[in-house]
Amino acid sequence: MEPDKGFDTHVVHGSSMKDQFGSVTFPIYQTSTFRFESADHGAQCFAGANDDFIYTRINNPTVRELEKTIAMLENGFDGIATSSGMGAVNTVYMSFLEAGKHVICHETCYGPSRSMLENQYAKFGVQASFVDTSKIEEVRSAIKDNTVLIFLESPANPTVTVTDISAVAEVARQHDIPVCVDNTFCNIVLHSLTKSLNGHADVVAGMIVTKTEKLYKKLRPVMVGLGCCMDPNQAFLVRRGLKTLPLRVKQSQESAWKIAKFLEEHDKIAWIRYPGLASHPQHELCKRMMKGPGNMMSFGLRGGLEDGKRFLDSLKVCVLAVSLGGVETLIQHPASMTHAKLSPEARLAGGVSDDLVRLSVGIEDVDELIADLSQALEKI
Structure with a gap:
């Protein structure tokens, strides 16, 4: 980023790309293909001699500005x-993994990211080890001669376990292994937009x-080929949403702080994991590595699965739905939803217990959210 501009300014104004008409908001180029100026121009485009546009599966001005x-x-x-977060995950997998190669993956990463491996x-001979990447010795011990990728999330979904990314990156550098971090920073960063x-x-x-041109040139053709x-x-919609990111994060994070403290003190909550609380196992690491604790948390309810269902079904403001990070507060039960395809043993090993509830705090009135959680807890 330009040193004279802050993150918030860059989020609003974006890249240096401009359209030919000077639009303040970069327009939607809703076209499948682009006209060449001449036969030679078309040949140059396909030869990679310029950055001009060919076909939207390959490149598109609206998409390029967002990239x-x-x-x-x-x-x-x-x-x-x-086209999706899993499209990004599989582009990374396909670029590095092949028969006989080995990948280290966080044991509680997003359910489909793990289940694909x-x-x-696995059907094509790819080997995978699932470890707790927050424990650097587990990462170090899992490395083999054929390890070609370390894939992790921090905080992890849905356990909100935090990994020391710098420590993992240092171990990876010693073995010349690329690191892909879902939603933060390293050799390769992956976002579900x-x-x-x-x-x-x-x-x-x-x-x-x-991080490098070499990695970019390795990954880009795979995405194009996968379609x-x-x-x-x-x-266009992602770019529009991105402009309000700082405001949304600030509001949802402030609300998450208050909700986490409320839940931590409630007698029907068995445990809670939120990076902003001193009770979080990696609280000090969170303070060192993250600018703020975010809006994601997980907690366990005292009582069995039926009490959990009753609690979720009693909510009126919080929305019972998967995904996260939206303006609306979303709540779900990972063991029976997003991580249901994992074996019970794999879920338990990764900390995805049957009592775990995941909460993504939105930007609604925080007092109304707390009141909603409170009345639902009273039903169990």
């Missing part, structure tokens, strides 16, 4: 937009940001 903006915000080399890539960056629960989209490209209308 450049997010890469700038991440201080990365460049971005690769995808266990149920799909569906979540906080868009923030309005109206788009499914993903983004990869690479998981982002639609220009998707890109």
Whole structure:
């Protein structure tokens, strides 16, 4: 990013790309293909001699502006937009994994990210180890001669476990292994734009940001070949949502603080994990590594699964739905929803217990959210 401009300013104004008419808001180029100036121009485009546009599966001005903006915000080399967060995950997997190769993955990452390795890539001879990446010795011990990728989330979904990314990156550098971090920073950054960056629960989209040109050139052709490209209308909506990111994060984070403290003191809550609370196992690491504790938390209810269902069914303001990071407060039960495809043993090993409830705090009136949680807790 330009040193004379802050993050909030860059979020609003974006990359240096401009359209030919000087639009303040970068427009939607809703076209599948682009006209060449001549036969030679078309040949040059396909030869990679310029950055001109060919076909929207390959590149598109609206999508390109979003890619450049997010890469700038991440201080990365460049971005690769995808049609979904899982499109981004699979682009990374396909770029590095092959028969006989090994990947280290956080044991409680997003359910589909793990299940793809266990149920799909394993069929083609890819080996995977699932470890608690917040414990650096587990990462170090899992490295093999054929390890080609370390894939992690921090905070992890849905346990809100925090990994020391710098420590993992240092171990990875010693073995020349690339690190992909879902939603933060390293060699490769992966975002589900569906979540906080868009923030309005109206788009499914993903983004990869690479640290180097070499990694960019390795990943981009895979995305193009897979056909998981982002639609220009998707890109426009994400770019619009991105402009209010700082305001939304500030509001939801302030509310999350208050809700976390309320839940921690409630007698029907068995435990709570929120990075802003001193009770979080990696609280000090969170303070050192994160600018704020965020809006995500998980907690356990005293009582059995039926009490949990009764609690969720009694909520009136909080929305019972998957996903996270939207303007609305979303709540769900990972063991029976997002992580249901994992075996009970894998869920338990990763800390996804049957009593775990995941809460993504939105921007509604915080007193109304607390009152809603309170009345639902009284029903169990």
